[in-house]
Amino acid sequence: QLQLQESGPGLVKPSETLSLTCTVSGGSISSSSYYWGWVRQPPGKGLEWIGNIYYSGSTYYNPSLKSRVTISVDTSKNHFSLRLNSVTAADTAVYYCARIVSSSFLHYAMDVWGQGTTVTVSS
């Protein structure tokens, strides 16, 4: 059974860079039917899509965050990562990684999620 697990610092200082990794277990990140994405949820607020990556390295970002976001993949370690630069308190959120399916049967839905990790931006 596929599982995703986020990891990274829970506290980041303002203006610094937030870095998280999502480790995929129980399956290969290199499958052609899947993209791998990040979604965040500020306290008490809704979900916000951050961006996706394909195992080949192709990336797609939310226009509102594009200037500050980098998503990368390491197929040898079966994980993908998120970097968000110049963070402010508004970036405080639970960050989720998710698998996005793109197949003939199921199109562009996030069918497996990590448990989420809380990142607080504060000095």
Add this chain to the structure above:
Amino acid sequence: QSALTQPRSVSGSPGQSVTISCTGTSSDVGYYNYVSWYQQHPGKAPKLIIFDVSGRPSGVPDRFSGSQSGNTASLTISGLQAEDEADYYCCSYAGSYTFLFGGGTKLTVL
């Protein structure tokens, strides 16, 4: 890109049906038939309950159903149960491997 529009809250009594709407534009919801719905209980990760407007993943009860008309997608939960009380989010594919979420709807089971 703007977030999809959902009602902030809906409520219903056990056994009743409720419908949650999700309104986008002709560039996202109305163009692609790729709307998904997620259920989120407090402190938990979202769970996929509907894909491709009306598809249901294995294990999701058939009390959950989805539909779409024009730029508005809808999630209907029939035979409400206490465990259905949660937040519900719609999400639309918006082209070029980008996605838009709705603001979320809190379902209260009275």
